[in-house]
Amino acid sequence: MKPNTKLVVFLTFLMLCNVRLGFTQEECGAEPPKDYGNFMLKRLASISNAKALATPVSLPIQHHVSRKSNGSSPSVSATEIQNVMDELNATYASMNISFYEYGPTRFLDNNNWNPTFNKSNDSQLVQYEVSEAINIFYFTEVTSGSSTICGFAKFPGTGNRAILDASCSQNGSTSSHELGHYFSILHTHSTSDGRELVQRTNCSNAGDFFCDTPADPRLSGLVNSSCNYTGSGTDANGDQYQPDTRNVMSYTRKSCRDGGFTQQQQNAIIVSLESDRAYLLDTTTPPACTNISNFPYSESFESSFADWTNANGDDINWTRDSGGTPSNGTGPSTGQSGSYYLYTEASTNVSPPGSPNKVAILDSPCFDLSNETDLSLEFGYHMLGTDMGTLEVLISTDDGSSYSSVWSQNGNKGDTWNQATVNLATYSGAVIKIRFKGTTGSSWRSDLSIDNIKIASTTTNPPSSCNGITGFPYRKSFEPDFGSWIQETDDDINWSLESNTTPSSNTGPSGPTHGSNYIFTEASGNGTGYPNKIALLTSPCIDLTTETDAQLSFDYHMYGSNMGTLEIRASNDDGASWTTIWTKSDDQGNIWNSKTVSLSGYSGSVIKLQLKGITGSSYRSDMAIDNIDITSGSNDIIDDDIHEISLKNISVFPNPITSGFLNIKYPRTSKTDESINITITDFLGKKIDVFNSKTETITYHIGNLRKGVYFIIIEDNNQKVTHKLVKN
Incomplete structure (x- = not known):
């Protein structure tokens, strides 16, 4: 008869491949150390004399769960860990042994081990072991070489851990099986010291060394769904095997391993606990957090x-x-x-x-x-x-x-x-x-x-000072670059450095107010520069822990028929949250305006400032900032928005000025026959000159002013505003 080629190929494939079925997957990769036979032979006497634990003991288990490096894809869930605990407590109850979770589950976030962990990496797990507990490690898949296995455990003297394949940990018997190895006992089909005979004449020095476990030919694929042995093999004497198909330490179907351990196996586990694993008995509760x-x-x-x-x-x-x-x-x-x-x-x-x-x-x-x-x-x-x-x-x-x-x-x-x-x-x-x-x-x-x-x-110990801006007055006019101010990465566009006009017509300034540079937002490009594109620039930390009346001053330019919005924001939690402390929208004319904002609300704090520009509905919305100053404050320098006065109505020109006369044009809101008081202070608030006028346009000779920054404070009966002046 001609052989069925397809059938032969299929059967060969099943033999060679690690198909993850209950009776074909390699059960475990536990390996006893060399000379383990001699170790067991010496222990046989104590095993035969062992008694069940008179007092119940509860043993600690530390669970370690593999995940990806970003913390995703845990190999098992909390419910699945509880299933393992339930299985172990049921299987070991006859020995008065129970188990508890030693501490919260620990996670191994490592892409190299998720989804697959190879046994060759076993030695790397030592660093994660908790010395006073049983360590169980869970991986989505466990392999040995090119074979998939359900797990393995370390025999006494070789380690303090068991490793479980995630799916196998849920089959109702693999967890108990691996802890059997952890507590010294071998597979029922072990041949490391010779194969046990069916008549058991060599049962104490061959096989698994236990005479109450029948000789086992290795049951993989030889047990049916009714848990009956279907093999016909014989031992060296020609006697047919009659194995126990329900023993936890066999390779029967996993669903059939409900027979627990024999008495000698239990005795061996108890002796191993009291000698090899005695450290587990020293700790009955998880350690308190120090x-x-x-x-x-x-x-x-x-x-x-x-x-x-x-x-x-x-x-x-x-x-x-x-x-x-x-x-x-x-x-x-x-x-x-x-x-x-x-x-x-x-x-x-x-x-x-x-x-x-x-x-x-x-x-x-x-x-x-x-x-x-x-x-x-x-x-x-x-x-x-x-x-x-x-x-x-x-x-x-x-x-x-x-x-x-x-x-x-x-x-x-x-x-x-x-x-x-x-x-x-x-x-x-x-x-x-x-x-x-x-x-x-x-x-x-x-x-x-x-x-x-x-x-x-937070009340009795103010925040630590920073290594950013710690001395005042502080000026930033972006010479020659942004310095320690940072372009944020979660916005749409950047602030740009410029010394002349911006690239777009009918928007942006023609030059800086101080030095050679200013910064601006380029709004060109439908969908790239506008509309509503955000540019964020963040200051280094600003130490106001010893300040009580600090103030921020700056020049801004917002010229363009489709102008957007400019905001100054502050944060006292290192950028976790921001508060807008000043904002301006719409076209403010083709002039540099000045602004002073009180920072007194942040006294005693370490803060950061952020410039937030939002472009308008077209490219005609370039906005610019220059000449940023932070001072310790002065009663003579006030917030020019207290009375909601628009600085676009004030003209101070020429500004910057080099020599000659300064013109101050101020459209008054009070009666024209009342005097306007004008105070000129230096950058630190020291008064340089005080005078008054009844006219809306005032000329003032600057011959007595040195190079630097000055403030012009204009007062009438109900309003007070401040304008910044730069003399070059």
């Missing part, structure tokens, strides 16, 4: 990591460093506080490589806020690099089981230490953990750093 409850708290890593730790399962570590990171054009040159800081190395020539998109996680100790109501987290961060990634702060209230993001920054922030403040008021009364998550950018130019971590009262 709380820090005294505040203010600070850590700047000058001598060590202190209580902070690199988390498990990420891609790269945080590194303690001083004196500059190894790469040029990225990283700080020194710490914000002291010499040392922590940073993430983004270079690709290190091991493991640090970019792109490599995650580094730093975990805090526990902070006990049960008696606190007004704490804030402060820290310095440095994000210099053209391909900078993301820094994120996350907080957990369940001892690290889950985290919520509370702050983040991305993109190049310049070669400066910036200051961040995160309000912790919503966590009052809780015990929290804090996590810094750094994700490198698209190249090695993305080393990011943190330093000077503090937790202190």
